[in-house]
Amino acid sequence: MSTYEQWLRSLDESQLAAVLGKRPDVALDPPPRTYSALAHLLQTERSVDAAVAELDLGAVKVLSVLSEHGGSMRRQALAAAVGEGQVNTVDDVDRALAVVAESGLAWMDGVTCHCVDLYDSCPDLPDLDGLGPPDGRSSSVEYAAATITATQQSTIARFADTLDGVLAAVDAGAVKSVKSGGVGVREIRALTKTVVAEHDVVVEMALGLAGELRLVDASFPSVRSTTAYTEWLGHDRAARLTKIIAAWWCSEVSPTNRIPPTPSSKNAPVLGDRAFDPHTVPLRQRMITAMHGSGFPDGEAAGRFLLWKFPLYAVMANSGDPLAVWREASALGIIVDGCATDLSRALGELVGADAAAVESAIGQVLDDIVSTSECTLRLLPDLSAVVTGPVNERMSTVLNSSAATETKGSASTWRFTPQSVRGFLDAGGSADELIASLDELAITDVPQPLDYLIRDSARRHGVIGVHADSGRIDSADPTLIAEIVARGILEVVQHEATWLTTEMPGTEVLARLRAAGYSPVGHRVGGGGVGGGGVGAGVVGVGVVGGTPPRTRVAARPVRPALSTGIRPRSDVGVLAHALVGGEDLDIDVERVAAMLGRTSRLPARDVQALAHAVAFGTPVVVDILTPSRGIVKDEISDVALDSWLLHFWSKKQQARTSIEVTRLKMVARGLA
Numbered sequence: 001m002s003t004y005e006q007w008l009r010s011l012d013e014s015q016l017a018a019v020l021g022k023r024p025d026v027a028l029d030p031p032p033r034t035y036s037a038l039a040h041l042l043q044t045e046r047s048v049d050a051a052v053a054e055l056d057l058g059a060v061k062v063l064s065v066l067s068e069h070g071g072s073m074r075r076q077a078l079a080a081a082v083g084e085g086q087v088n089t090v091d092d093v094d095r096a097l098a099v100v101a102e103s104g105l106a107w108m109d110g111v112t113c114h115c116v117d118l119y120d121s122c123p124d125l126p127d128l129d130g131l132g133p134p135d136g137r138s139s140s141v142e143y144a145a146a147t148i149t150a151t152q153q154s155t156i157a158r159f160a161d162t163l164d165g166v167l168a169a170v171d172a173g174a175v176k177s178v179k180s181g182g183v184g185v186r187e188i189r190a191l192t193k194t195v196v197a198e199h200d201v202v203v204e205m206a207l208g209l210a211g212e213l214r215l216v217d218a219s220f221p222s223v224r225s226t227t228a229y230t231e232w233l234g235h236d237r238a239a240r241l242t243k244i245i246a247a248w249w250c251s252e253v254s255p256t257n258r259i260p261p262t263p264s265s266k267n268a269p270v271l272g273d274r275a276f277d278p279h280t281v282p283l284r285q286r287m288i289t290a291m292h293g294s295g296f297p298d299g300e301a302a303g304r305f306l307l308w309k310f311p312l313y314a315v316m317a318n319s320g321d322p323l324a325v326w327r328e329a330s331a332l333g334i335i336v337d338g339c340a341t342d343l344s345r346a347l348g349e350l351v352g353a354d355a356a357a358v359e360s361a362i363g364q365v366l367d368d369i370v371s372t373s374e375c376t377l378r379l380l381p382d383l384s385a386v387v388t389g390p391v392n393e394r395m396s397t398v399l400n401s402s403a404a405t406e407t408k409g410s411a412s413t414w415r416f417t418p419q420s421v422r423g424f425l426d427a428g429g430s431a432d433e434l435i436a437s438l439d440e441l442a443i444t445d446v447p448q449p450l451d452y453l454i455r456d457s458a459r460r461h462g463v464i465g466v467h468a469d470s471g472r473i474d475s476a477d478p479t480l481i482a483e484i485v486a487r488g489i490l491e492v493v494q495h496e497a498t499w500l501t502t503e504m505p506g507t508e509v510l511a512r513l514r515a516a517g518y519s520p521v522g523h524r525v526g527g528g529g530v531g532g533g534g535v536g537a538g539v540v541g542v543g544v545v546g547g548t549p550p551r552t553r554v555a556a557r558p559v560r561p562a563l564s565t566g567i568r569p570r571s572d573v574g575v576l577a578h579a580l581v582g583g584e585d586l587d588i589d590v591e592r593v594a595a596m597l598g599r600t601s602r603l604p605a606r607d608v609q610a611l612a613h614a615v616a617f618g619t620p621v622v623v624d625i626l627t628p629s630r631g632i633v634k635d636e637i638s639d640v641a642l643d644s645w646l647l648h649f650w651s652k653k654q655q656a657r658t659s660i661e662v663t664r665l666k667m668v669a670r671g672l673a
Contacts, residue, residue: 004116005039007107013581019104020573025050030588031571032641032648033618035580040648040657041641042104045119051103052121053282057311058092058131059099064122066106066115075111082131092131122312134304150389152341153373156333156366157390158408159202160237163244165195165400166206167232170216171225171553175207177218182272183207196405201256202331204270205248208255211271212247214556218271226556237393238363238370245332245366246358249285249347252276257324275318282351283317286310287325288334289348295339299326302338333369343369377442381449385414385442398437401427416450421457422519431458457519464513464520468506473513473520474499480518489516588616593642600645600662607668614640614668620652624667625660632666 002010011019020027026041041047052060065081066073073081084093097113100106106115169175175191178184183191185200192203207223210216215229232240248255258267259275268274287302290309296302303322307314314322329335334344346365350358375389377399385399388411399405402424403414424434431454439446464475464484473490475481478497485494489512492500502509506522513520571586579586594612601608614621620638627633636652648659 002109004043004107005035008035008039013577016581017574017577018102020577022103023047023051024570024573027571027573027576028641028643029571030593030615030642031576031586034639036657037639037641037648038580043116044659048116048119049121051105052118053312055099055103057308058096060122060311061131062096063100063105063115063118066113067118072112072114075113078113088131096131133308149336152333152336153369153390154410155336156241156369157373158198159331159333160241161391161396162195162197162202163206166191166203167210167215167229169194170223171229173222175223177221177223178269180269180272182218182269183223184269188270196408198408201327205255205328205331207270209244209247212251213243214559216271217554217557225553227553228556229553238367242359242363242366245334245362246355248328248332249358250281250355252280254280254321254324256328257318257320259318277318279313279316280318280321283313283321284325285351286313287322288329288344289351291335291340291344295337297338299323302326378444379438379442379447379450381447383416383450383453387412395441398441402434416453418453418457419514421454422461425458425461426521431455460519462521464518465523466506466509466520467523471502471504471506471509472499473509487516489513590616596642597662601665602663603665603668610670611668615642622669623665626664626666
């Protein structure tokens with residue numbers, strides 16, 4: 001029977017490189033120098049666990065059967081054990097065997113199949129029939145030609161518009177928190193109606209991802225914008241979307257599958273305390289990477305394929321995470337109509353990357369999607385605006401600040417009202433500015449009724465002023481002041497013909513006067529009037545929900561450190577395979593190895609240098625090793641491989657390969673014992 005090391009030696013350079021490509025964790029830096037060291041690394045529990053986690057269900061089932069039969073079976077016996085000719089075809093079994101062999105977990109010796117020790121790498125498996133993929137799909141991911149579709153552009157534009165609306169509502173103080181922290185279901189539903197989102201989950205995503213970026217803070221009675229939101233407003237739409245998608249790609253929680261930190265039958269509130277799961281990110285990233293170009297009809301079908309493609313990740317992840325990945329990626333335009341896109345393919349190359357690297361890699365993709373979208377605005381005499389196509393950023397900004405959203409979709413509609421136009425004016429805009437913007441953006445002329453509405457609103461706007469700090473009401477027109485008193489709209493005290501006072505806060509005074517049909521304008525805190533200082537420059541009711549005054553944005557909390565991915569420096573697998581097959585020594589920087597050992601060991605400098613030479617050149621060294629019982633054992637070790645804080649080597653005393661923590665070495669000396 002051939003051993004595992006002998007099988008590795010039988011592989012040619014391309015075959016060995018393929019195995020190392022599936023097992024990059026063993027391509028250490030510095031790399032293993034011999035086949036013996038490589039075989040040991042490939043059979044360590046940590047490496048086997050990582051490799052099995054990447055296998056599909058059919059391959060894991062075949063491995064499990066081999067392991068249950070002592071690690072070796074004749075091909076004919078294996079066929080009978082997995083139901084070849086009944087629930088599985090010969091091709092199904094051969095494919096599964098090829099997958100485990102490519103991963104360096106099993107090998108053929110004539111007609112006998114062997115597998116490495118699996119330790120406990122195969123937990124209870126999902127109950128799916130057969131070794132092949134469900135729904136008759138191909139086991140490999142096949143992509144169609146790269147395209148940017150109008151559907152994707154519309155989806156992304158809708159999400160961006162919803163995100164802007166949610167953040168504006170938060171900045172206005174219109175989103176309340178629950179006592180325990182976070183935003184409850186009722187508030188989410190109300191916010192969904194306010195921003196005219198297509199579904200509650202889109203609003204949940206917008207708030208959740210804004211929380212990931214520390215744009216909002218839900219630890220107050222109402223959710224607060226942070227200082228990070230101030231910087232956010234300086235980015236264009238493509239840059240904002242890039243940051244949002246990078247945050248989603250790297251987030252250790254699902255924005256819409258909110259698992260509470262303690263067992264509960266209910267989801268945690270949005271932005272509330274969450275249970276962080278190290279399996280959430282790998283599951284999300286592998287699901288997107290495995291997305292077929294041919295697409296899936298729905299999330300359930302995608303979930304079945306994921307359960308087959310990455311069963312161990314699916315089993316270890318939170319219940320509901322696969323379906324959450326589907327709906328979140330669909331809402332973000334990463335997948336469209338269940339199919340892969342340029343964006344999902346770009347993300348598929350970024351498994352394990354941090355948020356900064358993701359932003360750098362996908363920025364141009366998002367910019368292309370956003371910049372090439374086309375839309376058409378028509379202004380109608382009934383005071384409505386209809387936009388066909390994905391609404392661009394400029395058009396969205398103008399319409400959302402001056403009109404009320406009615407519908408969103410392939411054709412989105414807004415309606416101009418006295419209240420909506422007043423909001424634009426409250427934010428520091430002018431009638432001429434609004435009419436000029438609409439005339440520039442629309443393919444139709446500005447209808448006369450709309451022109452009249454805007455100019456009439458501007459004429460009436462600001463005739464009555466309200467001071468935020470004192471509740472004082474003033475107007476240059478004494479008849480208006482007298483009318484307010486006569487109508488009993490507010491409990492007021494009249495001081496002169498042109499001004500009143502009330503004990504109500506300025507926001508409440510504004511709301512009551514507007515409800516009564518007036519168009520008051522808020523003044524700066526301290527009594528200064530609102531001039532032409534720009535949109536929202538210190539005014540009460542800066543064109544936001546309910547006329548709420550702008551609040552001081554709170555300091556953004558530090559971003560929570562990401563859970564460690566365990567990614568360590570690696571050698572190029574092609575270079576390593578070439579060196580091993582050709583029997584060549586790789587050039588290794590001894591001083592760099594010594595520096596690495598100096599950070600992880602507790603050895604004096606001379607001992608560190610001796611150990612560094614052993615790692616770099618394979619020279620034997622004599623060592624004192626601390627035992628678990630605090631005793632010392634002397635040994636001679638050789639063919640040493642350094643794996644972060646672990647040493648793998650040949651032990652002369654044990655006449656076998658073994659592994660220990662670097663910190664257990666108490667002395668290292670060159671020479672023979």
